[in-house]
Amino acid sequence: TGQSTRAHPRGAAAVHSRSSQSSHWHGVASWLWVANDENCGICRMAFNGCCPDCECKVPGDDCPLVWGQCSHCFHMHCILKWLNSQQVQQHCPMCRQEWKFRE
Amino acid sequence: MELSAAWHTLSTALVPPAALGLAAPRPEAAGPLQDAELRAALDVLQCYDLHSIVEEWFIEVLQTDLQANIAPEFWSCILQYENKAEEPQCATLLLDAFRLLKCRLEPYLNSLELLEQWTKAGLLLGRGAQTLQEKVYTMFKAILFFSTTKSFQEMIQQFYSRTFRIYMWQWKKGEDGMNECESSMSETEQESDPEEGGGEGQLCAGCSSKKEQCWCPEAMEQFQQLNDILRRLNLLERVSADAVTTILHRMIEERMEQRCRGEYEHSFLNEFQEWIEKVIGWLSRVFLQDGPSAQSSPEASSTLKRWRCHVQRFFYRIYASMRIEELFSIIRDFPESKPAVEDLKFCLERTNQRQQLLSSLKSALEMRLLHPGVNTSDIITLYISAIKALRELDPSMVILEVACEPIRKYLRTREDTVRQIVAGLTGDAEGSGDLANELSKADPVTLENGQESDDDISEPGDWVPDPVDADPGKSSSKRRSSDIISLLVSIYGSKDLFINEYRTLLADRLLHQFNYSAEREIRNVELLKLRFGEAQMHYCEVMLKDMADSRRINANIRDEEEKLPEEERPPFSLVAVILSSEFWPPLKEEKLELPEQVKEAMEAYSKKYEKLKAMRTLNWKYHLGLVSLDVELADRTLSLSVSPVHAAIILHFQTKSTWTLTELSEVLKVPVMSLKRKMTLWLQQGVLREEPEGTFTVIEEEQKDQVEKVVLIDSDEEGDSAMASQADQKEEELQLFWTYIQAMLTNLESLSLERIHSMLKMFVMTGPVVTEIDIQELQGFLQKKVRDQQLIYSGGVYRLPKNCS
Numbered sequence: 001t002g003q004s005t006r007a008h009p010r011g012a013a014a015v016h017s018r019s020s021q022s023s024h025w026h027g028v029a030s031w032l033w034v035a036n037d038e039n040c041g042i043c044r045m046a047f048n049g050c051c052p053d054c055e056c057k058v059p060g061d062d063c064p065l066v067w068g069q070c071s072h073c074f075h076m077h078c079i080l081k082w083l084n085s086q087q088v089q090q091h092c093p094m095c096r097q098e099w100k101f102r103e
Numbered sequence: 104m105e106l107s108a109a110w111h112t113l114s115t116a117l118v119p120p121a122a123l124g125l126a127a128p129r130p131e132a133a134g135p136l137q138d139a140e141l142r143a144a145l146d147v148l149q150c151y152d153l154h155s156i157v158e159e160w161f162i163e164v165l166q167t168d169l170q171a172n173i174a175p176e177f178w179s180c181i182l183q184y185e186n187k188a189e190e191p192q193c194a195t196l197l198l199d200a201f202r203l204l205k206c207r208l209e210p211y212l213n214s215l216e217l218l219e220q221w222t223k224a225g226l227l228l229g230r231g232a233q234t235l236q237e238k239v240y241t242m243f244k245a246i247l248f249f250s251t252t253k254s255f256q257e258m259i260q261q262f263y264s265r266t267f268r269i270y271m272w273q274w275k276k277g278e279d280g281m282n283e284c285e286s287s288m289s290e291t292e293q294e295s296d297p298e299e300g301g302g303e304g305q306l307c308a309g310c311s312s313k314k315e316q317c318w319c320p321e322a323m324e325q326f327q328q329l330n331d332i333l334r335r336l337n338l339l340e341r342v343s344a345d346a347v348t349t350i351l352h353r354m355i356e357e358r359m360e361q362r363c364r365g366e367y368e369h370s371f372l373n374e375f376q377e378w379i380e381k382v383i384g385w386l387s388r389v390f391l392q393d394g395p396s397a398q399s400s401p402e403a404s405s406t407l408k409r410w411r412c413h414v415q416r417f418f419y420r421i422y423a424s425m426r427i428e429e430l431f432s433i434i435r436d437f438p439e440s441k442p443a444v445e446d447l448k449f450c451l452e453r454t455n456q457r458q459q460l461l462s463s464l465k466s467a468l469e470m471r472l473l474h475p476g477v478n479t480s481d482i483i484t485l486y487i488s489a490i491k492a493l494r495e496l497d498p499s500m501v502i503l504e505v506a507c508e509p510i511r512k513y514l515r516t517r518e519d520t521v522r523q524i525v526a527g528l529t530g531d532a533e534g535s536g537d538l539a540n541e542l543s544k545a546d547p548v549t550l551e552n553g554q555e556s557d558d559d560i561s562e563p564g565d566w567v568p569d570p571v572d573a574d575p576g577k578s579s580s581k582r583r584s585s586d587i588i589s590l591l592v593s594i595y596g597s598k599d600l601f602i603n604e605y606r607t608l609l610a611d612r613l614l615h616q617f618n619y620s621a622e623r624e625i626r627n628v629e630l631l632k633l634r635f636g637e638a639q640m641h642y643c644e645v646m647l648k649d650m651a652d653s654r655r656i657n658a659n660i661r662d663e664e665e666k667l668p669e670e671e672r673p674p675f676s677l678v679a680v681i682l683s684s685e686f687w688p689p690l691k692e693e694k695l696e697l698p699e700q701v702k703e704a705m706e707a708y709s710k711k712y713e714k715l716k717a718m719r720t721l722n723w724k725y726h727l728g729l730v731s732l733d734v735e736l737a738d739r740t741l742s743l744s745v746s747p748v749h750a751a752i753i754l755h756f757q758t759k760s761t762w763t764l765t766e767l768s769e770v771l772k773v774p775v776m777s778l779k780r781k782m783t784l785w786l787q788q789g790v791l792r793e794e795p796e797g798t799f800t801v802i803e804e805e806q807k808d809q810v811e812k813v814v815l816i817d818s819d820e821e822g823d824s825a826m827a828s829q830a831d832q833k834e835e836e837l838q839l840f841w842t843y844i845q846a847m848l849t850n851l852e853s854l855s856l857e858r859i860h861s862m863l864k865m866f867v868m869t870g871p872v873v874t875e876i877d878i879q880e881l882q883g884f885l886q887k888k889v890r891d892q893q894l895i896y897s898g899g900v901y902r903l904p905k906n907c908s
Contacts, residue, residue: 024676025750027705028614028727030684034718049685057641058648059683065718 033065035073040065041094042078051075067102070095109147116141117161117214119168119207145221158218158235165211165239169246173207177247181255190261191318197258198325205332208243212335215239240337248341260346263389266326267350269319270385330389339390347389348413351382355418359425367433367440371422372449379414386410416454423450427460431467435485437492444495457502464506473513479523483591486510487538490587511594521604524591529608529627541587542630588634602639605631607688609643613650614680614727621650645686653681660711677704680728681712681721689835693726695747696772698754734790737803741788748773748781753790760801767799837884840876844885845903853900856882 033047043051050063054077067073072094074082083090083099090099148157180200218235333339358378363371390406426433426447433440433447451457472485486507493503514520527538592598609624625647632640657678684690697705709721730750734741745753751771755762764782768775782799785791791799840863847854847862854862860878876884885901888894895902 024678024731025701025704025747026729027677027679027708027747028682028724029679029705029709029721030682030687030724031712031716031719031721032684034720046685048683058645059685060652060716060719067718 031060033073035065036071037073040075040078041072042074042082045075047073047075051077053077053081068092068097069100069102070097071102105147106151109144112144113141113148113157114160117157117217119210141217142221161214161218162235162238162242166242166246168211169242173204174247176207177204178252181252181258190265191321193258194262194265194322194325197262198329201329201332204247205335208336211239243336243338244341248338256346259343260349262326262329263343263346264350264353266322267354267385269322270388271381273319273323274381274384326388343389347386351414352417352421354382355414355421359421363422363425364429365432367429367436367443370442370446372446375418375422379411379418382414383407383411386414419450419453420456423447423454423456424459426450427456427463430460430464431471434489434492437488440492441495444492448496451496461502461506464502465509468506468509473509479514479517479519480527482510482514482517483520483523483527486514486591487541487587490590514594520594521600522608525601525605525608528588528631529605538588538591542627542634598635598639602631602635602642603688606642606646609646610688610690613646615729621647642686645683649682649686650680653679656681656712656715659715660708663711677701677708679708679712679721684722690724690727694772695726695751696770697725697747697751701751701754734788736790736801741790743788745784749784752778752781753785756791756799756801760803762799764797764799833880837876837880840881840884841888844901848894848901848903853902855900856885859885859901 031048035047037047039046040051043053045051047065048059050057050059054063054075064076065073066076066079068079070092072092074093079093079099082093091097092099145157177200180203181197183196215236222235330339330343333342359371359375362374387407390410426443429443430447433443437444451460472482489507489510490503493506494500496502524538528542529539592601595601609628612624628640628643628647631643661676705721705723709723712721713719726747728747729744730747731742731744732750732753734743734753748771752767755767755770764775764779767773768778771778773781782791782793785799786793789802792802793799843863843866844859847859856878860876860881863876863881885894885896889896889901892904895904
């Protein structure tokens with residue numbers, strides 16, 4: 001790629017990312033869940049945030065999303081709470097199909 | 104015949120002959136007229152029932168004599184001396200006049216005593232309530248000093264102030280153990296009068312005349328005599344009280360002006376107390392019998408007591424006034440000025456000057472502080488000083504509350520107040536360690552529980568009522584919370600604003616300076632958590648956690664890269680900061696297309712991230728970050744840390760050494776205007792040159808003669824924040840309300856500002872996203888809409904324009 005252009009015929013500027021450990025291209029990015037919606041269908045909070053019951057209140061690893069086979073996804077804490085409250089059969093709260101975790 | 108002889112005896116004995124128009128006193132008559140003889144004469148009169156007129160007659164004669172002879176004589180004496188310039192002469196003549204007066208009145212006073220005795224013995228009828236003596240004294244005052252001339256008053260004043268000075272001087276000499284006047288100007292002398300200052304060593308400090316002609320002793324002698332005479336004639340109060348009061352006031356003021364003004368670092372109360380004792384010594388010379396052995400009559404000592412009281416009161420008042428006048432400077436110098444504050448507190452408790460203090464301090468603040476010429480940080484610094492100083496001065500905090508209200512009101516109008524306070528809290532602002540210290544103080548006051556009730560006070564006996572000027576609407580315990588941080592935070596009435604500001608500040612620091620110190624930020628967040636509560640600071644905690652997580656992920660990805668063979672490693676070493684977007688303040692959106700090689704590197708990074716964290720991906724903010732790069736040119740290499748835009752620009756010059764602004768703008772997707780601003784960095788660094796305008800070329804070989812070229816960088820580049828500005832954010836929030844407002848007005852046609860506000864409060868502000876809006880903000884927003892012609896305002900109600908609905 002364009003890194004070693006020293007031999008460029010026109011002799012343009014050659015720019016190097018410094019090789020020293022500390023200095024790099026510091027980029028900024030935000031992470032997001034690859035989900036079909038922005039908000040959890042149960043708690044209505046953003047997927048990229050965390051659910052209201054979350055004790056640690058740290059999004060991401062500590063408040064993960066889970067997908068059902070019906071392709072709906074929820075905060076894990078939210079769907080578990082929902083499933084626990086179902087007496088007879090466990091359905092997806094969105095489509096009323098039987099809930100099965102997608103592996 | 105017998106009666107006539109008796110009358111003659113009596114009358115000649117009681118009044119001086121001159122008053123009766125007799126030519127000359129018989130020389131032999133003075134001696135033999137004994138009490139017995141007079142009593143015999145009185146008896147005769149009593150037989151004829153004429154004894155009752157004796158007193159009346161006596162007063163009649165005295166009055167005539169005073170009016171006709173004594174008063175004119177005395178005043179002509181005084182008048183005659185008016186032109187005399189020399190002070191010692193003046194004093195002598197004044198004394199002479201009074202001596203003469205005394206001499207004239209002496210016979211009357213003697214007779215008066217006699218008459219008193221007779222009255223007591225029941226020989227005379229007496230005069231009921233008003234004794235003869237009182238009547239006589241009143242007459243002296245009435246006839247002699249009914250109106251005094253100005254020059255006479257001046258003379259008296261001059262005389263007393265001179266003796267005062269001499270007295271104080273002698274006292275001081277005595278105290279210093281010095282006998283000679285030589286030492287008067289020695290270095291211990293601090294109290295030197297301006298008068299004496301000129302003639303160093305030449306003049307006596309007491310009488311300010313040449314040493315050889317020093318008349319201090321004479322003056323003191325005269326002083327004593329005059330006081331005796333006046334005391335004898337019972338004219339002391341009438342003649343000298345005014346002068347003495349004026350002198351005392353002037354001396355206290357003078358002394359205070361000299362010693363205390365501008366001096367806040369030690370207390371003057373004791374010093375002045377001593378000085379006042381000295382003054383009392385002088386007063387006792389005026390009002391008490393001479394000599395230490397003389398028994399002071401109860402009347403005189405009560406007079407003295409009154410004077411002492413007066414002097415002290417006067418001192419407190421003057422001192423308090425002075426300190427009140429200087430309070431602004433005192434506050435500015437706090438805590439160095441603590442002694443002055445304590446003095447003022449002491450005096451305030453004894454005088455009634457709180458109102459004066461409040462109004463004076465308020466106007467001083469408005470004059471000197473609350474105008475556009477003062478930095479917000481300076482205002483905050485002074486406010487902090489004021490909090491500290493005034494809570495010393497008035498533990499009930501009423502003064503603080505009332506006097507500082509203008510500061511708080513003013514700070515509310517400054518846009519950068521919150522930012523300054525937050526910066527102060529986190530120790531960022533220069534020179535304001537105060538707030539940071541305050542924050543790290545042990546046992547902080549939590550801002551949440553402000554509603555302790557009055558009966559919280561442990562000991563009922565310790566309860567102190569609020570001062571009268573306290574606002575009855577506010578509970579005293581609320582006022583007493585003098586915690587500086589709570590006071591500052593409460594300027595806006597809500598802590599959310601502060602927390603948001605802190606969050607923005609923190610985000611800025613984390614994203615802008617990649618060399619931030621994590622420990623310090625964590626400590627700050629922990630400290631703020633103690634103040635504002637866990638819940639409020641949670642966002643900041645997540646932000647800091649993101650930073651730590653990012654570091655871990657970066658290390659992870661780098662390890663993986665190193666396992667790869669050399670040729671497969673990505674060309675760019677990319678380090679990412681991965682944010683939890685929900686927890687960061689809204690980031691500024693800017694469009695920027697990065698060069699392919701960078702985008703590739705980022706994509707590769709994303710892939711690795713996705714492998715690491717299932718079902719998650721990254722959304723890159725291309726315009727944020729920091730790039731360290733080396734620019735290698737034919738003859739030199741530059742190492743720089745620049746923003747991604749700058750890096751992207753220069754990377755494009757790798758493939759082509761000349762670009763026009765429009766070309767660059769196309770590939771980078773950056774508007775021409777802002778791109779042009781960004782170019783200045785490279786122009787300044789001497790990497791590019793602009794020739795002709797709008798066309799940029801790499802300078803491969805530096806022209807030595809052109810190094811001086813200076814290109815100014817736009818200043819807004821420096822303070823560029825990664826966050827959307829506070830105003831932008833607010834605007835966005837208000838936009839949310841706009842749909843509601845439109846709907847309301849469509850249904851209800853027209854509404855007043857208050858109605859709109861209350862309806863918004865009912866329906867919108869209770870929703871999941873709680874946004875607060877106060878009525879002023881709403882008004883501003885609606886007015887803007889009116890200006891944009893999206894709304895019509897008339898007759899106090901808002902309405903949608905016809906075509907809109």
